[in-house]
Structures are given as C-alpha cells and as structure tokens.
Amino acid sequence: MTPENLSAKQVRYGRSEGYESRSQRRLQNDLGIDEAAAETILHLRRQVIELQAHIRQLEAELAAQYALQHMRLTRYREDYYEATWIEVEFLE
Numbered sequence: 053m054t055p056e057n058l059s060a061k062q063v064r065y066g067r068s069e070g071y072e073s074r075s076q077r078r079l080q081n082d083l084g085i086d087e088a089a090a091e092t093i094l095h096l097r098r099q100v101i102e103l104q105a106h107i108r109q110l111e112a113e114l115a116a117q118y119a120l121q122h123m124r125l126t127r128y129r130e131d132y133y134e135a136t137w138i139e140v141e142f143l144e
Contacts, residue, residue, distance in 0.1 A: 072094050079090040 076087075076090045076094055079085045079093060080087060085093070
C-alpha cells in the first residue's frame with residue numbers, strides 16, 4: 053500500500069480503511085503516541101460517543117414524559133374547573 057517514494061506521513065489512506073484505523077495511525081505517526089495509548093484514546097472516544105447517544109435518548113424520553121405529565125395536568129385542571137362550575141350551578 054505504501055509507495056516506495058513516499059514517507060509514512062505522506063501516505064493517503066483509502067476509503068476502504070476504517071476511520072479508527074486511520075485515526076490510530078495518525079495518532080501514532082503524526083503525534084508520536086504509542087500503539088497502546090492510541091488504542092486507549094480511541095476506546096475512550098467510542099465511550100464518549102456512546103454516552104452522548106445515551107444522553108440524547110434519555111433527554112428524548114424525559115421530554116416525552118414531561119409532555120405526558122403536562123397533558124395529564126391540563127386535563128386534570130379542565131376537569132377540576134368543570135366540576136367547580138357544576139357545583140356552583142347546583143348551589144345557586
């Protein structure tokens with residue numbers, strides 16, 4: 053894959069190589085990070101991405117629960133006010 057006349061830093065990676073593979077090579081070659089540290093960095097990056105996705109899911113669930121609670125509260129208030137008016141009519 054590496055042509056004879058190019059250094060390791062000049063090699064362009066093809067689309068067939070995975071993002072993490074390219075990232076790991078870049079961390080190692082461009083930044084001088086050893087292989088174990090590069091793997092750890094990518095592992096932590098995956099965890100952050102997964103946690104961000106989980107947070108978005110929890111926020112969506114919380115918004116749905118809030119909307120349902122708001123809808124129930126609105127319905128309760130409407131029922132309460134209607135019942136109050138019925139009582140007033142009977143008292144008069």
